[in-house]
Amino acid sequence: MINARHATTALRSGATRSRLRINTPKSFPESLNPSLSVQTLQAVTAHDAPHVLLLDSDREHRQRLWQRLHGKRLAIETCQEVRDAVRKLREHAGRYDLVIVSFFDLSRPWDRTLHALQEAAHDSRRNLGPLFLCTTKAKNLLQLRLMIEQMGARLAYER
Secondary structure (H helix, E strand, O other), X not given: OOOHHHHHHHOOOOOOOOXXXXXXXXXXXXXXXXXXXXXXXXHHOOOOOOEXXXXXXXXXXXXXXXXXXXXOOOEEEEEOOHHHHHHHHHHOOOOOOEEEEEXXXXXXXXXXXXXXXXXXXXEOOOOEOOEEEEEXXXXXXXXXXXXXXXXXXXXXXXX
16 A cells, blocks of 8 residues: 555645645545535545545545545545546646646556646646656566656555
């Protein structure tokens, strides 16, 4: 399981950001529907909480990661499909502080996925986008780490 410290450390939330207690439900949302409304999320999270978009195609893994990050005072939205994450990033430029992308099947074009997400997240008004944290269970892939870091993201290996 990814250490939640990686995610919170990766956030550049600044010293001025308030760390309010978030009153969110204790259980994982039964519906992982990517169309979960923004109004619902805003109603259950503090407005100053760092916003995280979690992209993971594995439902059980997504649930475990959500539960692990939930206690870290983060406003977390989940997506199962890349196209849904791209849509959210395009529609809400500047909302997300961190995007976590789980790569389990490295035979898929992970570099195109990461590039599409970064492009969708770029906010020209802020001149920057969210930080990207990629996760994988594959070990000792120096080439993968180097390629991801050349793209401006970070890689965390899961236990």
